Amino acid sequence: MASTSCNERAESLLDSCLRGAVWPPELLRGLVDDDCSEALFRVVAEGLADRFEPALCDIYAALFAEAIAPGESAALVERYRRVRIPRAVEGRPRRVFVLSRVTLGADVAVTSVILDAAKRRFPAAAVYLAGPRKNWELFAADPRIGHLPINYRRGTLRERLAAWPELRAALAEPGSIVIDPDSRLTQLGLLPVCPEERYYFFESRAYGGDGDDGDDALPELTRRWAEETFGIADAKAYVAPFGQAPPSDITISLGVGENAAKRIPDPFEEELLKLLAQSGAALWIDRGAGGEEAARVERAIRRSGAKVQTWDGSFAGFAAMIARSKLYVGYDSAGQHVAAACGTPLIAVFAGFSCPRMFSRWRPTGPGRIDLIRVDNPDPTLVLDQIRRVLTR
Numbered sequence: 001m002a003s004t005s006c007n008e009r010a011e012s013l014l015d016s017c018l019r020g021a022v023w024p025p026e027l028l029r030g031l032v033d034d035d036c037s038e039a040l041f042r043v044v045a046e047g048l049a050d051r052f053e054p055a056l057c058d059i060y061a062a063l064f065a066e067a068i069a070p071g072e073s074a075a076l077v078e079r080y081r082r083v084r085i086p087r088a089v090e091g092r093p094r095r096v097f098v099l100s101r102v103t104l105g106a107d108v109a110v111t112s113v114i115l116d117a118a119k120r121r122f123p124a125a126a127v128y129l130a131g132p133r134k135n136w137e138l139f140a141a142d143p144r145i146g147h148l149p150i151n152y153r154r155g156t157l158r159e160r161l162a163a164w165p166e167l168r169a170a171l172a173e174p175g176s177i178v179i180d181p182d183s184r185l186t187q188l189g190l191l192p193v194c195p196e197e198r199y200y201f202f203e204s205r206a207y208g209g210d211g212d213d214g215d216d217a218l219p220e221l222t223r224r225w226a227e228e229t230f231g232i233a234d235a236k237a238y239v240a241p242f243g244q245a246p247p248s249d250i251t252i253s254l255g256v257g258e259n260a261a262k263r264i265p266d267p268f269e270e271e272l273l274k275l276l277a278q279s280g281a282a283l284w285i286d287r288g289a290g291g292e293e294a295a296r297v298e299r300a301i302r303r304s305g306a307k308v309q310t311w312d313g314s315f316a317g318f319a320a321m322i323a324r325s326k327l328y329v330g331y332d333s334a335g336q337h338v339a340a341a342c343g344t345p346l347i348a349v350f351a352g353f354s355c356p357r358m359f360s361r362w363r364p365t366g367p368g369r370i371d372l373i374r375v376d377n378p379d380p381t382l383v384l385d386q387i388r389r390v391l392t393r
Helices: 004-018 025-032 037-049 054-068 074-083 104-121 133-139 157-161 163-170 218-230 268-277 291-304 315-324 334-342 356-362 380-392
Strands: 095-099 126-131 145-149 176-180 199-201 250-253 283-286 308-311 327-331 346-350 370-374
Touching: 004 025, 004 037, 004 054, 025 037, 025 054, 037 054, 037 157, 054 074, 054 157, 095 104, 104 126, 104 133, 104 218, 104 334, 126 133, 133 145, 133 315, 157 163, 218 356, 250 268, 250 315, 250 334, 268 283, 268 291, 268 380, 283 291, 283 315, 291 308, 308 315, 315 334, 327 334, 334 346, 346 380, 370 380
Parallel strands: 095 126, 095 176, 126 145, 176 199, 250 283, 250 327, 283 308, 327 346, 346 370
Antiparallel strands: none
């Protein structure tokens, strides 16, 4: 965890960016240091990206190009301005590389739409998802999607950039194209990984940011970009994990992706389990990757007194369980996007968004019933009352 000093500097830098002021160079230099670069990404990069404002994309590009290549950032920014312009794919590539967004929920809501479009636009091509294995596992049962393993560490700036040479080497295939859905592997399009003529960049933070599209969700914006780029009009989000999942009436996730603002304060989680258990349904809850989330899950189960079975396997395995369940309940997290893509009825508790557009962009959309609880007041009693009304219906 970054120190208080790092967090304060990051908040000050973000404030300068949001006000449109010239950001102090010394603030950026201090945050690029290994001890503070975690705050640079968590506070500044996410703070700019989560607002989905086109003007902030320009600020992000200038700021992070300087962080990546001090004194030589102009070339990165000029390239970024060129590749951000959508254009139609030409030719018949033998290989199509789609970059993972690294976060699981984004790979369902955004990347899977592009994978669907790429498969259909290029039926004879080999299509690969480039990124961590846990992300590819969400599509491992799809015979059209191969895996290009790329390790990405969410650590210091230096650790995050370490994947860049490996990625460039892996994408140097002649006769291939690279599709970048605003991936952290390229630091949201800033890092060149192949010649520009083979590179197609979906700037998800700005696309549809003005005019009538301002409140559309990311799967819809991605579908529109895929139509513009590939000529495929009805690409959809999907998952295809391997394996048979155990039957479950209700699947639950309390994961928040290390963003505590998405949580509802205690005793919400234990009371939620009590409420769901009253139906007599079989409950399964994901323990996550361990650590703080697993401790919260265990505490909520213990305090609720409810009979709940826990899932300790991969997220792809839990995604298969969500697909077979009768109801999914969780915070704004990867599970809600899996449920939405599979048509599983879901109740999503959406809290901690920085602005209305972030809520609009990340809300789950799909063919099934979606009850979305927008939390402006994180009072546990109020949120539980809303869930109770949904369950009664």
